[in-house]
Amino acid sequence: MTRRRGKKRTNPLIYVALVAASLFAILPLLWGLSTSFKSESATLSDQGWIPAQFTFENYRLVLFESKIPLYLGNTLLVAGLTVIATIVIAIFGAYAAARFRFRGKTTSMFLILMTSMIPGIAILVPLYFLAVSLGLYDTYAVMVIIYTAWQIPTVIWMLKGFFESIPDSIEEAGRVDGASHWRVMVQLIFPLAVPGIAAAAVISFIYVWNDFLIASTMISTDDKRLVAVGLYNYLSQYGVVWGQLTAAVVVTIIPIILVFVLMERRIVAGLSAGATKG
Incomplete structure (x- = not known):
């Protein structure tokens, strides 16, 4: 019981804040990576995160x-x-x-x-x-x-x-x-x-x-x-x-x-x- 009481409980809001900050930083990069594999016409018509047709x-x-x-x-x-x-x-x-x-x-x-x-x-x-x-x-x-x-x-x-x-x-x-x-x-x-x-x-x-x-x-x-x-x-x-x-x-x-x-x-x-x- 003493050991359990001695352990500090981590506030779950900290993890929520960290996940939110990570998504805020990563999502623009993922959008850029997805757009880089789309043709110029598809960048305007294809709004999905995964390109319908990949191009290099x-x-x-x-x-x-x-x-x-x-x-x-x-x-x-x-x-x-x-x-x-x-x-x-x-x-x-x-x-x-x-x-x-x-x-x-x-x-x-x-x-x-x-x-x-x-x-x-x-x-x-x-x-x-x-x-x-x-x-x-x-x-x-x-x-x-x-x-x-x-x-x-x-x-x-x-x-x-x-x-x-x-x-x-x-x-x-x-x-x-x-x-x-x-x-x-x-x-x-x-x-x-x-x-x-x-x-x-x-x-x-x-x-x-x-x-x-x-x-x-x-x-x-x-x-x-x-x-x-x-x-x-x-x-x-x-x-x-x-x-x-x-x-x-x-x-x-x-x-x-x-x-x-x-x-x-x-x-x-x-x-x-x-x-x-x-």
């Missing part, structure tokens, strides 16, 4: 007669370089913030966090003129630099909490064995931080993948467009053709789904461990 013509047009594959390649390149640059820079800053004690540490971390709260559109014009002045406008480099600068504060705070969750005894044991501070950091601490690093990398990747503001402002050459802007231009060029629109959306969503499926465990482990401290 929309996917053929998107993959072989549009620039969507080129936009996907551009986005993968920029996102990959951004993730590498962000993690390399932020990992050392987060480690220093978690392990070292120095004057002004709290103020510095607060100021770093404040930079991530500045709306991107507020500094878009100065960034544009700066890119033009430096000769970086309409290049992949300017997007990588801006994305990296905007992601570093958030990633530093994420990894800081993860590093603080790693026991200090591990570093002390390494120093007792004669390992240098650099060796302890690289060979002992960083491998343990892989889940947190993976979670931060995925968040940075998704940020670049979904961005429209910077990608539309800093790039003017169509062949250098990222997928968010390229998808918009593709639609504006051919008009609102719902079958091709939804097929293009499905194609651009697949990489994000694959990233989550392949790194689900590391993402959950990294976010939960980093939330314990910090």
Whole structure:
């Protein structure tokens, strides 16, 4: 009886709310997936969720007669370089913030966090003129630099909490064995931080993948467009053709789904461990 009373009863309204939220997020995706397999005439006449007649013509047009594959390649390149640059820079800053004690540490971390709260559109014009002045406008480099600068504060705070969750005894044991501070950091601490690093990398990747503001402002050459802007231009060029629109959306969503499926465990482990401290 004591054990039964000790168990907390879960409110069924919580499950109802979770199911409702899940349906709210999934139903538009399912509608898009269904529409992508319909012909253009069927998108207006066939209102059912299951197409009366399946067709892959929309996917053929998107993959072989549009620039969507080129936009996907551009986005993968920029996102990959951004993730590498962000993690390399932020990992050392987060480690220093978690392990070292120095004057002004709290103020510095607060100021770093404040930079991530500045709306991107507020500094878009100065960034544009700066890119033009430096000769970086309409290049992949300017997007990588801006994305990296905007992601570093958030990633530093994420990894800081993860590093603080790693026991200090591990570093002390390494120093007792004669390992240098650099060796302890690289060979002992960083491998343990892989889940947190993976979670931060995925968040940075998704940020670049979904961005429209910077990608539309800093790039003017169509062949250098990222997928968010390229998808918009593709639609504006051919008009609102719902079958091709939804097929293009499905194609651009697949990489994000694959990233989550392949790194689900590391993402959950990294976010939960980093939330314990910090």
